[in-house]
Amino acid sequence: MELFLYHQLGTQSKRCMRRLKRPGGHPYTYNPKGNLLERLxxxxxxxxxxVRNRLLLERKELLRHGE
Known part of the structure; x- marks a missing residue:
């Protein structure tokens, strides 16, 4: 799967997509902001x-391959 939306994100958005846990070990749920979705x-x-569905698919691929 080609990650074409991931490469259009800023640094903080990319970090949020790759995040697995919150401080304290609680699981992290990726929830993109509305203005990011509108821009993309x-x-x-x-x-x-x-766009939202594509970002979630790309996140799943990133986490699966550990990029």
């Missing part, structure tokens, strides 16, 4: 829901 949807000609 506008730049790529996709709907906000498509």
């Amino acid at each position: 949807a506008r730049d790529n000609g996709m709907s906000i829901e498509e």
Whole structure:
């Protein structure tokens, strides 16, 4: 799977996608901000829901391969 949305993210957003746990060992749930979803949807000609689903798929791939 090609990670095309991941490469359009800023440094903090990339770190959030790769994060597994919160301090104290609690699991981390990735929840992208609305303005990020809107920007990526506008730049790529996709709907906000498509962008959200694509980001979650790309996150799953990143965590699976440990990049």
